[in-house]
Amino acid sequence: LKCPSNKKRFRFIICKLPKLKSQIYPGATSYYADKDTNEWGPPENYLITIYSLQKSFFFFCNDQKPGETKSHGNRAQAKDVTFFGKTSGFWLIHSVTRFPSNAKYSYPKNGEVYGQSFLCVTMKTESIGTFAEAMKYIDPAVYQMNLPKNFSDRFLFLKELKILKKKNNPNSSLIQTFSSIGSLKFYDFLKTKKYDGDIVINVRELKIGGSKFGNNKNHSKCAVSQKETKPLVCIADINRQESQKKRAGGALCFENLKIWKLFEKSILNVEDCDA
Numbered sequence: 001l002k003c004p005s006n007k008k009r010f011r012f013i014i015c016k017l018p019k020l021k022s023q024i025y026p027g028a029t030s031y032y033a034d035k036d037t038n039e040w041g042p043p044e045n046y047l048i049t050i051y052s053l054q055k056s057f058f059f060f061c062n063d064q065k066p067g068e069t070k071s072h073g074n075r076a077q078a079k080d081v082t083f084f085g086k087t088s089g090f091w092l093i094h095s096v097t098r099f100p101s102n103a104k105y106s107y108p109k110n111g112e113v114y115g116q117s118f119l120c121v122t123m124k125t126e127s128i129g130t131f132a133e134a135m136k137y138i139d140p141a142v143y144q145m146n147l148p149k150n151f152s153d154r155f156l157f158l159k160e161l162k163i164l165k166k167k168n169n170p171n172s173s174l175i176q177t178f179s180s181i182g183s184l185k186f187y188d189f190l191k192t193k194k195y196d197g198d199i200v201i202n203v204r205e206l207k208i209g210g211s212k213f214g215n216n217k218n219h220s221k222c223a224v225s226q227k228e229t230k231p232l233v234c235i236a237d238i239n240r241q242e243s244q245k246k247r248a249g250g251a252l253c254f255e256n257l258k259i260w261k262l263f264e265k266s267i268l269n270v271e272d273c274d275a
Helices: 125-138 149-154 156-163 257-266
Strands: 011-016 030-033 057-062 079-084 088-094 116-124 142-146 173-179 185-191 203-208 211-214 222-224 232-236 249-255 267-270
Touching: 057 125, 079 125, 088 125, 088 249, 116 125, 116 232, 125 156, 125 173, 125 185, 125 249, 142 156, 149 156, 185 232, 222 257, 232 257, 257 267
Parallel strands: none
Antiparallel strands: 011 030, 011 116, 057 079, 057 142, 079 088, 088 116, 173 185, 185 249, 203 211, 203 267, 222 232, 232 249
16 A cells, blocks of 8 residues: 555554544544654555456455444444455455445444444455455455456365355454565464454553543454563454454454554553453
């Protein structure tokens, strides 16, 4: 991906703040970070047109599709957008329900109230199998997919994404590894709906870009490791509410000390382990 300054970005994170009265544009304030940033900053405009590229592969899934009022509780709690051309593409994992539209770009009103998170990773097209395996494992609610012949002939397994079926997966999890363009290593953590393990502590309050907000205003799905010696950062699309533990989902994670420090110093208060 390239931004207006013509700098290439192989991975970037955007955290949207919840709707606060102090904001100039309430509900539309976002902050950006990549591997080279030391502080949260304003996002640059990334202009990506995928709707008219019929010779490319793209895939949209969301457990609450655009225009719907109820979520697909029997499917994975997954929100992904993927686009691949002949040699490269991207995988976007995010937390916003009813997003994006499958007709034209628009941001839903329901996404303004709470904090949200986005992670975009650029990948070589030859790595598309990692994404496909993740989708087959968790069984998401798909609402848009374009599989041109040049892709179905080249990657036969992509045809399976058109007929995703519920699987009686056991109580299990899966970890995949892959590299982005630029050789950045990623970990893809996935769980079935029967997996009930939990290894994280709830964050009660955050401060990003000078704005404080509690977890009751936060719909983002972010996690960081507790130790600086292993600076792991994760962006996910699955809730950790008790009622949602029965659903499949996943997270994309990577190691980067600068981004880890951004998140770590944004945490003001965490829940006790025994809470």
